[in-house]
Amino acid sequence: MTRRGLQNGARFAGFDHFGMKRRRSAGVRMTVFACVLPIFGLGPKSPLARKNIPTEKAMAASSDHGAGKLLLLSHFPSLCVAPFSRETMSAWRLHQALVETTELVFHLEAQPAYFAMIYLGSVTHCDLLRNGEALSPRTYDRGSICLVDLADGAEIRLSTTLDAVGVVVPFSLVDEVALRFPELRVRPRLRRNAPDPVVHKLGLALVPFFSGEDDRNSPALQHIIAALCIQLVADQRTLH
Numbered sequence: 001m002t003r004r005g006l007q008n009g010a011r012f013a014g015f016d017h018f019g020m021k022r023r024r025s026a027g028v029r030m031t032v033f034a035c036v037l038p039i040f041g042l043g044p045k046s047p048l049a050r051k052n053i054p055t056e057k058a059m060a061a062s063s064d065h066g067a068g069k070l071l072l073l074s075h076f077p078s079l080c081v082a083p084f085s086r087e088t089m090s091a092w093r094l095h096q097a098l099v100e101t102t103e104l105v106f107h108l109e110a111q112p113a114y115f116a117m118i119y120l121g122s123v124t125h126c127d128l129l130r131n132g133e134a135l136s137p138r139t140y141d142r143g144s145i146c147l148v149d150l151a152d153g154a155e156i157r158l159s160t161t162l163d164a165v166g167v168v169v170p171f172s173l174v175d176e177v178a179l180r181f182p183e184l185r186v187r188p189r190l191r192r193n194a195p196d197p198v199v200h201k202l203g204l205a206l207v208p209f210f211s212g213e214d215d216r217n218s219p220a221l222q223h224i225i226a227a228l229c230i231q232l233v234a235d236q237r238t239l240h
């Protein structure tokens with residue numbers, strides 16, 4: 001199924017608040033500039049840039065959440081990998097202790113991509129809607145995941161320490177998977193707080209690569225990212 005078909009699917013209720021097309025060889029690109037900027041729509045050809053969507057830096061400067069209280073993906077260690085041949089997928093090690101007197105808001109910019117949060121520890125947070133309304137806090141269990149569409153971006157307010165791996169899957173990568181593996185039923189299933197032991201273990205397998213304990217140039221990293229991508233975008237029934 002192409003991205004156009006996926007975008008015509010139903011939106012995920014309550015999570016419509018909670019990207020990158022590069023031609024390159026398979027493997028890991030360790031250049032943060034080349035890897036991260038296209039994700040946030042900062043490239044000169046980015047459709048997000050053409051729409052004048054504010055950059056993270058500009059948004060952080062104008063935020064009313066207060067200095068030091070706004071969390072962005074760029075604040076965390078990251079990996080950028082082409083799991084198959086062309087499109088890249090990025091992951092971040094999201095670990096942020098919560099000081100009792102500090103309110104932390106985690107912001108995700110609008111981009112043509114899905115975002116997966118893989119919870120390595122239980123976390124309590126609430127969704128912040130675009131009109132400023134905060135939904136009721138909810139606890140997300142260790143081993144669960146959320147998969148959401150970032151068409152409108154997202155914000156959550158943390159009530160406890162964040163311990164997770166975040167993954168951005170561009171729509172262009174979903175298209176590549178659909179073309180490369182026609183036998184798969186490529187249909188990302190948006191969900192929240194859903195137990196997924198396979199994705200959880202793949203998220204755990206990424207952790208040593210963020211810290212440098214494992215070699216980022218190892219072929220193992222590309223295989224892990226490829227498996228994670230397939231698990232996130234394909235109908236689970238096709239994988240058994």
